Amino acid sequence: MVASQEALATQVGVEILKQGGNAVDASVAVGFALAVTLPRAGNLGGGGFMLLHRAENNTQVAIDYREMAPGKAHRDMFLGDDGEADPVLSRQHGLAVGVPGTVAGMIAALEKYGTMSLPQVLAPAIKLAKEGIVVTPDLANSLNGLKSRLGKWPSTKVIFYKPDGSSYKAGERLIQLDLAQTLTRIAKQGQAGFYKGETAKRIAAAVQQAGGVMTEVDLANYKVVERTPVNGEYHGYQVVSMPPPSSGGIHIIQMLNTLSHFPLKEYGANGAKSIHVMAESMRRAYADRSLYLGDPDFVDVPVAALTSQAYAKQLADSINPLKASRSDDIHPGKLAPYESDQTTHYSVVDRWGNAVSNTYTLNFSYGSGLVAAGTGVLLNNEMDDFSAKPGTPNGFGLIGGKANAVEAGKRPLSSMSPTIVLKDGQAYLVTGSPGGSRIITTTLQVILNVLDHDMNIAEATAASRVHHQWWPDELRVEKSINPDTKALLEAMGHKVKVKSSMGSTQSIMRTEQGLMGASDPRRMGSATLGY
Known part of the structure; x- marks a missing residue:
């Protein structure tokens, strides 16, 4: 059984289970499919957590694929000239983007606990991106409602809005060819297809052009933690x-x-x-x-x-x-x-009693709103989950202290x-x-x-x-x-x-x-x- 926030992704997971896949195979397939069908929260450019129950030996595993701060990140990077936290820098700027963990996390889970190959579980997502999805009322409403924020990035506007700038309507088809190519590179090259080479180069360039500090080295150095x-x-x-x-x-x-x-x-x-x-x-x-x-x-x-x-x-x-x-x-x-x-959660239980509980996110709806040109990948604004300044609320009103201060290579509290x-x-x-x-x-x-x-x-x-x-x-x-x-x-x-x-x-x-x-x-x- 699969429960997710988007019906097409749920169907993808069920088909994997029908083909003999286990809960991890299905959860990875759902995670990649949601990047296509629920772009405001499903993602390649974010991160999250996967909790796994293994029925055969009654053991539980926690897979941490949360984003990491870039190597040049530092404690005061989100403070303005007045010494106060500047929410624009941590939410709507290149500095807001943490090193994405989703792709590495999904691959790590599949390789250690799954039974299917990466091309098998990626095939449905690639097909959905290449052939397009029918825009649901929910997707149409969210894209139209956030047009001013998303539309300020040309690389985002060209994907999620029509050539004349108008919004997609429910029932129309949204095709994401750049995302299909990125998914295909991952299927062929594994983790290197995202964290090295062309995709990594484009992500680092997009972040730096938006004023951020992420580099290709940061992407290559990303690590999943069990x-x-x-x-x-x-x-x-x-x-x-x-x-x-x-x-x-x-x-x-x-x-x-x-x-x-x-x-x-x-x-x-x-x-x-x-x-x-x-x-x-x-x-x-x-x-x-x-x-x-x-x-x-x-x-x-x-x-x-x-x-x-x-x-x-x-x-x-x-x-x-x-x-x-x-x-x-x-x-x-x-x-x-x-x-x-704008996080999303899904749950999977297979015929053997294995279970996966997975939550992942871009932080805000559509994250930073920035798509790395040529990749189709929406980038997160997870750096806002750090404490920009002890005692100052983040985007959700949460107050943090020194334990969650910004530091290079650190994962923000979630x-x-x-x-x-x-x-x-x-x-x-x-x-x-x-x-x-x-x-x-x-x-x-x-x-x-x-x-x-x-x-x-x-x-x-x-x-x-x-x-x-x-x-x-x-x-x-x-x-x-x-x-x-x-x-x-x-x-x-x-x-x-x-x-x-x-x-x-x-x-x-x-x-x-x-x-x-x-x-x-x-x-x-x-x-x-x-x-």
Whole structure:
């Protein structure tokens, strides 16, 4: 079964499974297909995380293919003449582009854990790019809505808009020949087809022409890292998620540990008491995120301390069950010892029980908006995920500190949280989401809906969502939250803000009747399919 944010890519993954491929083969095929069919988030020019459950020996693997800072990157590169962070430099400029990791990550996963060849899994994406895709209403709306930002780059405008400058309409065909050629080079040459030679030369040139510092050497030096997943236990289930430089896995487990001290089942799904204690656990986790989280190859992240039951009890004891905290009064915990919205997620489970939970991104919708001329590759603006200046919020309002400061070769902190819940050694729930800073809390709530509130995966996906990230000091809720519940939360002292929907989870759940999957109804064009 495959659950992804774009129906054509889901079909590609299912066809690979039908041909005898395993979950990794299918996930790599989906990843490359999404670069064609969902250009605002699917990508070759970004990066992400893949979490793998191997059924044959009940082991889990975390593959980190997050972008890296170029060799000439430095701590103050995004500060203006006034010494303050300049968001233009970190979001809409060549300096915003981190060294892409997606191609290397997909190839590394396939070579070590897949069963098919690179040309086999790339063939569907090459065909879609070469022959074109029918523009969906979702793609038409996003391209038209971002015309001013994307259209300022001639190399981008020539691909995603018509020769007269007008937008593609739903039902028309979008052909991406440059991207097809890039994919073909990868199929023939492997990693060298992207990180060396013609493609690398064009990417480096595009970044430098836009004012950036990335070089061909930076691309050639990119490395994928295989890491040990973070693990937790909740109500007898094993929760496995992504370790740093993802902040998601640690804080999902931290919040689950904290919430295990409250009777959520008794409180009821999305009741005022449930939302209150969830918000308080979120507030404390995001405060810790601001101080302790960063690239573990550069800073010591206190994983064991943050995910310990003792620390969770301390946090739970600090929560007043009847009154909201003030973020001014919440600070990162004293631990000893010190150790995009436009992202997309997909989940795959194969006939043998192997499972892949993969989240990858360009950061903002269409990343920096810059296509490297002649490659068809949209480039990320992931450098904005570093702390441009300690205490200054990034594009998602997240505050970071020195642990996530810019440094050459470093990977920026991420909220991406691909997660697998195991029951009796088998993949029970495979889930994840896009959503910038809200990825962590969205993924948490799907898990709680299933494990605490006994929802099936469709119910767990559709249920209303809330979010608190310490600063700004507000409890964000979706419009569907009951008005009486909002009033009760406000009476407790929460600053409730009703905002747009959160996340786009793509989930698969094992049941007694077999695999059941659900794509989030909050985004158009997604699909979950089995066979």
